[in-house]
Amino acid sequence: MDVGGKPDAWVEHQAVPDGCIELIRRHAGRSIWRNEQPPLFVTGLALRPATLRFSGDARFTGIRLWPWGWHALGGDRCADFADGWRAVAEDSPLAALLTDNGAQLPGLIAAFSGRPQSPIDAIRHVDSVAALVRASGLPPRQLQRIFARETGMPPRSYLRLLRFREAVAGVQGDASGLADMAAASGYADQAHMTREFRALGGLSPGTARRRAAGPFVPARDEPTMDG
Structure with a gap:
């Protein structure tokens, strides 16, 4: 994403929740969400709108992930940075997924290769907790525990x-x-x-x-x- 303006022409944008984690590398410019952000960071599960500010010359590459996909890559617990963001170290394995040349796909394919699908992935295709129980084959209590671990919220809230x-x-x-x-x-x-x-x-x-x-x-x- 390229903001496409001058460095001193700041752009304000209101983002809204989408149930995803986003790993982001800023290649140029500046970005602020409450505080100044580093070149490599991850945004947590949003539960409310957030006001973001970008300098006009800001340029980003991002990878949007479901929470269980983020954890499969070794990411921090979603509950620890919900409604916020967290810096990612440049020597982290996650940093290698966002290269300066924008070639993310090979790294992602390799990172997920051989990993089993999460049992709660079925939530993307159902409209109720009862339907999720049937689709996943898991009892309600176990689903509650998995969602608490993977998203920091109960299944009903994530469905919302x-x-x-x-x-x-x-x-x-x-x-x-x-x-x-x-x-x-x-x-x-x-x-x-x-x-x-x-x-x-x-x-x-x-x-x-x-x-x-x-x-x-x-x-x-x-x-x-x-x-």
């Missing part, structure tokens, strides 16, 4: 983030009426969807539709690897 992620992608990429979009996204009605947008994203569905998808905002692209 995923539903919001899909709804944001939908309203930004589909011209359907908001009531139809609410139904398609699994909300009880448009008012329910609006409440969730305001609670998690700090904006209405209509505002989300008017804004173009920007850096670190949920879009229809999936995280790079499932883990």
Whole structure:
């Protein structure tokens, strides 16, 4: 992602939760999320909107990962840096995944090669905890323990983030009426969807539709690897 401006022309952007971890290398410029960020860092699971600031010459490469994929790579516990970011050491194995030439795919393929799929990956394809129990074949108590370890939250809360992620992608990429979009996204009605947008994203569905998808905002692209 290239901001594409002058160094002194700062850009402000509001990011919203999407249920993912993002490993980011900044190749040029500056970035601030509460504090100045180093060239290599990871953003945690967001539970609320965040205001990000970039210098106009900032340029980034990022890898979006599901939490269980992040942990499969040896990443820190998600609960330890939720709603924030953490610096990543340049001598960390994670640093090798984000090269200056942008060739991330071979490193990712090698990093995930031979790893079994996480039993909770099925949450991406269900709309309730009961459906997740059936799809994963795991008892509810075990699922609770796994989600506490992998995401720092119960399955129901993580499902809420995923539903919001899909709804944001939908309203930004589909011209359907908001009531139809609410139904398609699994909300009880448009008012329910609006409440969730305001609670998690700090904006209405209509505002989300008017804004173009920007850096670190949920879009229809999936995280790079499932883990």
